[in-house]
Amino acid sequence: MxxxxxxxxxxxxxxxxxxxxxxxxxxxxxxxxxxxxxxxxxxxxxxxxxxxxxxAELKNATHGKRSEKLSEDERQLAFEDLEVAVAEVETQQAEQTSSEARPRKAARRNRGNLPADLPRVERVVEPQSLSCPCGCGEMHRIGEDRTERLDVIPAQLRVIVTVRPKYACRSCAEGITQAPAPAHLIEGGLPTEGAIAHVLVSKFSDHLPLYRQSQILARSGVDIHRSTLADWVGTAAFHLSPVVDRLAEHLKKSGKLFMDETTAPVLDPGRGRTKTGYLWALARDDRGWGGDDPPGVVFTYAPGRAGQNAEQILRGFDGTLQLDGYAGYNRLTRPSRKGGAPITVAYCWAHARRKLKEVFDRDGSEIAAEGLRRIAEFYRIESEIRGMGSSQRLSARRTRTAPLIAEFGEWLQNQRCRISSKSRLGEKLTYIHRQWSGLQTFLHDGRVEIDSNAVENLIRTIALTRKNALFAGHDEGGHAWGRIASLIATAKVNDVEPFAYLKATLEAIASGHPANRIDDLLPWNFQP
Known part of the structure; x- marks a missing residue:
C-alpha cells in the first residue's frame, strides 16, 4: 500500500x-x-x-555494384538467407505486437497456388457441443469455413510385385500357359524405370551425388550402395544415347545455334587427381523471334578445350553460330573447316559489356562508364523488340540500332588512339575491336540475338552439378553426364517435367520402342 x-x-x-x-x-x-x-x-x-x-542488404544484393560480381547461384543463396532473416524479424514483430494494437496480417504466401490435382485430405473440426446455449435443442449446420495448407510427406518407397499365374488343363497334358514377363530396362535387376528416372533427376537436375542418394535411401531402410546406383545411371545413359544423338541431329538442321563450353573436372586415376574436361553446349532457342522450332540443348563431353572438338561436334551444321570470343572457334570460319562450309559467327555483346564493367568496377573509369551507357541503349531497343518476328526485329535494328553501333565504333577507335593498348582499359577495348565484325552480325539477321545469354543460362545446371559432385570419376562418366543432362535441360526448357519424361522414355525403350519412331521420344514431343 x-x-x-x-x-x-x-x-x-x-x-x-x-x-x-x-x-x-x-x-x-x-x-x-x-x-x-x-x-x-x-x-x-x-x-x-x-x-x-x-x-537494405536485399536491395544491395539485387541492385548494388557487388551484385554483378556474384554468380547467379551466389545471389540466389544471398536472397534466400536474407529473406529468411526478414521473415524471422516479421514473425518476432507480430508476436510482440498485441492483437488489439495491430491485427496479425495474413502470411505472404502463394495461397492460391495449390494445384487442383493434388490429393486433398479433409479433416472436419466439430465444436465440442452442438447444444444451443439457450436450451432450445441441437444446432443445425448453416455453412462452413475452409482453409487449405500444403503438407509434405517424405518420398515414399514401395515394392512392385509382379505376379504371373500359371494355368494348366485338368483334363489333358497339353502344357502350361503363363503371361510373358514384362520387359524391364535392367532385366532381373532391382529398379523400376521410375526408380532409375528418380536417380537420374536427383543427380543431374537436383545435383545430389550418388553417395548422398545412397545415404537418403538408407534412412528409409533401403541399403543400396553407390556403385549399384552408378550401374543404373550407366545403363540408362547407354539406352538414352540414341535419343540424344537424334536430338543433336535436329539441332544441327537449324540455321542458327548457340555454342559455349564449361569445365567438367574428371578424375585422372593415373595421376591420382582431377584433370579438366569440358562439356560443350550446342543449343537452339528461337523464342526471342517467335521461331517454330522448339528449344533444346546437347552437351558433349571432350577431354580438352581445343577448337577441333567444336569442329567435330558441329559436323553437318551450316549456319550462324552465336558464341563468346574464345579463339578456339576461329577455325570454324575458315575455308579449311572440316565437316561443312565456313560458318558465320555472331559474337556476344554481354561479354563486351562485361569487359568494360570489370574496368569500371575496379577503377571507376569514365571512359568505361560511357561505353556501358552506349551499350545500354542497344539493350533497351532489344527489350522492346523481343518476341517480334525476325523481319520486324531486323527492320528495327537497321533503323534504330545500326546508327548507334556506328557511333560506338567511332567512339571505340577514338578511345583506342588515346589509351595505351597495354593498359587494363586498353586491353578491354582491343578485345571489343577484335570481335567488331561478329558483334555486328545481329544487325543483318533478325534471328540472331544480341548476346549468347541463352546458352549460358542452359549450362548453369552443369555448374551446379559440378559444384556438388566435385568431379566425374572417368572420361566415360563425363560422356554419360552430358547425355543425361542434355535430355533433362531440353525437357525443362520445353516446360516438360523431367522425371515424368525420363520415366516414360525408359519404359518405352524397355518395351522395344521402334528405332524408326525415335522422334517420338524427344522431350518436346512428350505427352504426359
Missing amino acids: SNLLPIDISAIPESQREAVLAVLRENNSLKQETTGLQTKTSELEVLVKRLEHLI
Whole structure:
C-alpha cells in the first residue's frame, strides 16, 4: 500500500480516504502500463532497425555494384538467407505486437497456388457441443469455413510385385500357359524405370551425388550402395544415347545455334587427381523471334578445350553460330573447316559489356562508364523488340540500332588512339575491336540475338552439378553426364517435367520402342 501513497493518507478525512485510494491505484496502474508500452516500443524500434538493415542488404544484393560480381547461384543463396532473416524479424514483430494494437496480417504466401490435382485430405473440426446455449435443442449446420495448407510427406518407397499365374488343363497334358514377363530396362535387376528416372533427376537436375542418394535411401531402410546406383545411371545413359544423338541431329538442321563450353573436372586415376574436361553446349532457342522450332540443348563431353572438338561436334551444321570470343572457334570460319562450309559467327555483346564493367568496377573509369551507357541503349531497343518476328526485329535494328553501333565504333577507335593498348582499359577495348565484325552480325539477321545469354543460362545446371559432385570419376562418366543432362535441360526448357519424361522414355525403350519412331521420344514431343 505504501508505494501507492505519494501523500500522507492520515491527513485525508476518513470519508474521502477510500476515493483517494482508488484514484491513486488507477494512477499507479496507468504508470505501469506506460512503462510496459515504452519497453515494447523500444523493442519494436530495435526490430524496425534490424528490418531496415536487412531490406537494405536485399536491395544491395539485387541492385548494388557487388551484385554483378556474384554468380547467379551466389545471389540466389544471398536472397534466400536474407529473406529468411526478414521473415524471422516479421514473425518476432507480430508476436510482440498485441492483437488489439495491430491485427496479425495474413502470411505472404502463394495461397492460391495449390494445384487442383493434388490429393486433398479433409479433416472436419466439430465444436465440442452442438447444444444451443439457450436450451432450445441441437444446432443445425448453416455453412462452413475452409482453409487449405500444403503438407509434405517424405518420398515414399514401395515394392512392385509382379505376379504371373500359371494355368494348366485338368483334363489333358497339353502344357502350361503363363503371361510373358514384362520387359524391364535392367532385366532381373532391382529398379523400376521410375526408380532409375528418380536417380537420374536427383543427380543431374537436383545435383545430389550418388553417395548422398545412397545415404537418403538408407534412412528409409533401403541399403543400396553407390556403385549399384552408378550401374543404373550407366545403363540408362547407354539406352538414352540414341535419343540424344537424334536430338543433336535436329539441332544441327537449324540455321542458327548457340555454342559455349564449361569445365567438367574428371578424375585422372593415373595421376591420382582431377584433370579438366569440358562439356560443350550446342543449343537452339528461337523464342526471342517467335521461331517454330522448339528449344533444346546437347552437351558433349571432350577431354580438352581445343577448337577441333567444336569442329567435330558441329559436323553437318551450316549456319550462324552465336558464341563468346574464345579463339578456339576461329577455325570454324575458315575455308579449311572440316565437316561443312565456313560458318558465320555472331559474337556476344554481354561479354563486351562485361569487359568494360570489370574496368569500371575496379577503377571507376569514365571512359568505361560511357561505353556501358552506349551499350545500354542497344539493350533497351532489344527489350522492346523481343518476341517480334525476325523481319520486324531486323527492320528495327537497321533503323534504330545500326546508327548507334556506328557511333560506338567511332567512339571505340577514338578511345583506342588515346589509351595505351597495354593498359587494363586498353586491353578491354582491343578485345571489343577484335570481335567488331561478329558483334555486328545481329544487325543483318533478325534471328540472331544480341548476346549468347541463352546458352549460358542452359549450362548453369552443369555448374551446379559440378559444384556438388566435385568431379566425374572417368572420361566415360563425363560422356554419360552430358547425355543425361542434355535430355533433362531440353525437357525443362520445353516446360516438360523431367522425371515424368525420363520415366516414360525408359519404359518405352524397355518395351522395344521402334528405332524408326525415335522422334517420338524427344522431350518436346512428350505427352504426359
